[in-house]
Amino acid sequence: MAKRLDINDLNLYYNKFHAVQDVTLQVHARSVTAFIGPSGCGKSTVLRALNRMHEVIPGSRVEGSVLLDGENVYAPGVDPVQVRRTIGMVFQRANPFPTMSIRDNVVAGLKLAGVKDKKRLEEVTERSLRGANLWEEVKDRLNKPGGGLSGGQQQRLCIARAIAVQPDVLLMDEPCSALDPISTLAIEDLIAELKKDYTIVIVTHNMQQAARVSDQTAFFNLPEVGQPGQLVEIGETGKIFSNPSQKATEGYISGRFG
């Protein structure tokens, strides 16, 4: 459980468009790494490249390597399906499976992988929902459709679904951007707990959120319109927010642009 990620010289493309250039950074195990930066700077693209979701989009291309505890997920012969089993993902918009009940949503990853043992599924359901701080709210209606929950609950259901398969790393793509402050707080608390067991990478537009939840922060920027996004700097969250080494970071954080 909980592995580190080493990203080396990552270049990402959509067809001819060079989206992200030369990203090199380390994500530590059992910690939260936040990606911040203006819209279109490629932070979500980098995040999606970490579990090979980038290549789902037709015409996309990846150069460089992503090492999961030293193992390159882009090495030839590596099955992207297995990579995604070890590196889970939570999306910007809650996307529970509409045809499945709350219970089936949570164990969807296991069930679709062929796990049939009822007792084990039952255990995983409860453990994951407890892990996502949702158990008390839904334990009496596990057979109801997941689509009937509120937005914040749906997002926590998606987190439960992601941790049910016990990934080594959890990627979160702006998980709170569609939620109200109370649900946001619930998820931030959850992130603080999850990092005891998981390596977490979170993309966020909310700088206070990055400051609250993360241990290290990476700032991405677009040097100019039409040019690929770049990693400006990465460092301890406290240092990035109080005393960044780059001018651009300071400008972004103090709200002078972006």
Next chain:
Amino acid sequence: MRTDTADLERPASAPAFQQLGLGRKIKNHTATVLFGLAFLVAVVPLLWVLFTLVQRGLAPMLNADWWNHSFYGLLPNDSGGGIYHALVGTLEQTFVCALIAVPLGVTVGIFLIEYGRNSKLARTTTFMVDILSGLPSIVAGLFIYALWITTFGFDRSGFAVSLSLVLLMLPVVVRVTETMLTIVPDELREASYALGVPKWKTIVKVVLPTSFSGIITGIILGLARVMGETAPLLILVGYSRAINYNLFDGPMASLSLTVYTARKTSTEAGEYRMWGAALTLVLLIMLINLLATLLSKLFAVKTR
């Protein structure tokens, strides 16, 4: 300038709501009458058809023999007899047609949306399907005649009819599957991939169930559509007044063929058979449409 309270209460401009002018009233009424008339023009013929059908076709249907007898051995002037032979033919022919067209069409639809998106093969296929969906049914009949009967040397039969109906139903099924798969949001596919679920399993367990309700409705409506086809039947199978369960051998009746054949018997009994068969066909199609509504509700995505 004084700004006491009385002045503040005074409206800043003329009242916003005024009586309608005469011109506006006339226009309003003309439009209402025009739309009403258009509705009547559209709906009157429909009701008229239904009324005529029920008026002339109801009598035969109330006879118990109608549902379990054939026209076998009836002379032109003999009344009585039943539609069972034609019901069997129509149901068997469309069922076998569905058996071939549905799996094929759904698979093609899945290929076009999930695998072939924007590939040259997919674009060509979509184009062909578009052409096929405009294919006149008589041409479908001729094609199967040329292929199945002239080239392969089989006899005219109910199965040949099924094959021609497949040609007519296939584009409907492909189109419906395509449309329904397109409206499944990509986020669901990504959610499934992110759990480490392979693509084929994502399609079978996530994408298809989400769009199932729409696909099944479309399929059944397509089925109802080919059920009333007549042109290919005239070419591909002989009419029989006896019950024939065998799709592969001998002449076989069907509801539309019965209407066509009974019309040529210019006696009162012939009229009786013709209208009876016509109403039975309409009723059957109505039942199937009802089934489609029911199934789509049953499989609809629920939120409570």
